[in-house]
Amino acid sequence: MAAHRKSKHSPLGGQAVRTAATLALASAATATLFEGSGHAAPQPTTAQVKAEVDRLYQEAEVATEHYNGAKEKADEARAELDRLRDEAARRTERLNTARNELGAVAAAQYRSGGLDPAVRLALTSDPDQYLERAAFAEKAGDRQAVALTSLRRELAAIRQLRSESTDELTALRGHEAELERQKAVVTGKLTEARVLLARLTAEERARYEAATAARGGSGTSARADGAGGTGAAGGSAPVRADRSSGGERTPVVAADGRAAEAIAFARAQLGKPYVWGATGPSAYDCSGLTQAAWRAAGISLPRTTYTQINAGQRVSRSQLAPGDLVFFYSGISHVGLYIGGGQMIHAPRPGSPIRIAPIDEMPFAGATRVG
Structure with missing residues (x-):
């Protein structure tokens, strides 16, 4: 029979083990703390x-x-649903x-007794009167058949x-769910941006604002020039020297017709705030501004950048004329209204009002002529 093995005892008691473990954890935490503070992200x-x-x-x-x-x-689904419900109510x-x-016809027939025609002929004292009534009843039957057909229809x-x-x-509920999802994405991104900006000191914020304003190019001076409705895009001067996207000064042909009307409307909005999802009159997002500008000129554009780019004839950057829609980024996520000389009027983003800016401040993606 095998002998029982004796269990080995730890040279440290339970209390000693616990104390050693505590010291080890404390040491590790301290080392981590110093290491973390020594390598904190700048x-x-x-x-x-x-x-x-x-x-x-x-x-x-x-x-x-x-x-x-x-x-x-x-909005389209809601309007169609209302139309269907109205039509159903009218048909009901x-x-x-x-x-x-x-x-009413059935009740009248019931009150007349519903006698067999042969019996009525046998009982009547005036055959001519019977035949007249029989013809009337047949016509009533025809009308009843038409009424039944109409009921079925x-x-x-x-x-x-x-x-x-x-x-x-x-479909409406699906669109509304997508609406809420995209709204959450927008508000989330804007909140992240505000949090980042809030971390800047006053001096850093001033540098940030200066860099943002510099990216807008001649937007401030252009706004002062355009606020009064003058200049090439306004149509009151035939030619105006502006800085093009290539850094050269080139003549700008004055817009005319509907393009001039669209540009005049956009100029009148200079200084108004960017608000996402807004279509005016007190605020706009980028596609809301271009849609409103061309609506003022009598042309209806779709609502989004990625549908507006297909709303007219595509033109190359070298063929741009005042009134053209200019689009940016690979996803066609931004649009402005070209006014000539490498400049556009656009609603940039939250915190930046509607202004004139060079088209080369963002990655150019294409252009469309709608006028």
């Missing part, structure tokens, strides 16, 4: 903050255009009227309208 520079904020604003604008598209579809009213008329139409209404309601 405070981001103003340029780094600006780059990150720019990225967040650009992503927010992408989400804004998706929000605008979802809102447009939701006609159905009820036809039912009442049919019921109205019932089928109402069923179809109710089915379409159910489908449209499902």
Whole structure:
């Protein structure tokens, strides 16, 4: 029989083990603390903050255009649903009227006794009068058959309208869900940007604002020039020297016709705030501004940047003329209204009012002529 093995005892007691473990953990924590403080991430520079904020604003604008598209579809679905419901109500009213008329005919036939025609002929003392009444009854029967056919038609139409209404309601709810999702993305990106900017000191914030204003090029001076409605885009001067995107000074041909009207409207909005999802009159986002400008000229544009780019004839950058829509970024997430000389009027982003800026301040993606 195998002998029992004796268990080995730790040379330290339970209390000693616990004390040693506590000291080891404390030592590790202290080492980590010093190591962490020795390798803490450096405070981001103003340029780094600006780059990150720019990225967040650009992503927010992408989400804004998706929000605008979802809102447009939701509005269309809601309008179609209302139309279907109104049509169903009108047809239901006609159905009820036809039912009442049919019921009145049935009641009259019941009161007449509903006798067999041969019996009526045998009992009548005036065959001519009977034949006259029989012809009238036949016509009434024809009208009753028409009424029944009309009832069946109205019932089928109402069923179809109710089915379409159910489908449209499902679509509406889907668009509204997408609307809320994109709204959450936009507000989240803008909140992140505000948090980053709040970390800047007053001096850093001043440098950031100066860098942002410098990126706008001659926007401030252009605004002063355009606020009075003068200049090439306003149509009151035939030629004006402006700085082009290539840094050269080139003549700008005055806009005319509808393009001049669109530009005049956009000039009148200079200084108004950018608000995502806004279409005026007190604030706009980028596509809301271009849509409103061309609406003032009598042309209806779709709501979003990625649909506006297909709303007219594509033109190259070298063929740009005042009134053209100019688009930016690979996702077609920003749009401005070209006014000539490498300049545009656009609604840049939150915190930056509607202004004139060079088209080379963002990655150019394409242009469209709608006038």
